[in-house]
Amino acid sequence: MSQALNATVVKLLNNQQGELLSLNTLKVKGNQLQLDNQQGVIESHGNLTLDLKQWENIGQVVRLMQNSQFIMTSA
Numbered sequence: 001m002s003q004a005l006n007a008t009v010v011k012l013l014n015n016q017q018g019e020l021l022s023l024n025t026l027k028v029k030g031n032q033l034q035l036d037n038q039q040g041v042i043e044s045h046g047n048l049t050l051d052l053k054q055w056e057n058i059g060q061v062v063r064l065m066q067n068s069q070f071i072m073t074s075a
Helices: none
Strands: 005-008 012-014 019-022 026-029 034-036 041-044 048-052 054-056 060-063 070-074
Touching: 005 019, 019 026, 026 041, 034 048, 041 048, 048 054
Parallel strands: 005 026, 012 034, 019 041, 026 048, 034 054, 041 060, 048 070
Antiparallel strands: none
16 A cells, blocks of 8 residues: 555556555556456545546445545546
C-alpha cells in the first residue's frame, strides 16, 4: 500500500485478482489505456481518478473516506 499512487500506462493494465491500494490519492491514466480488473481491487482512502479508454470486468472499486472524490473518464 502506498501513500499516493500515480500511474501512467500506455496500453493495458491487467489487475485480474490484483490490488491497487493507496492511503491517499490514487490516479491511473493513459491515452489508450484499457483496464481489466476482473476479481481485482482498486482502493483509495483519498481521491480516486481513473482516466481510461476502455474498462472491462469492473471488479471491486472501493473509496473509503467521506470527503473523497471518484472520477472516471472514458473515451
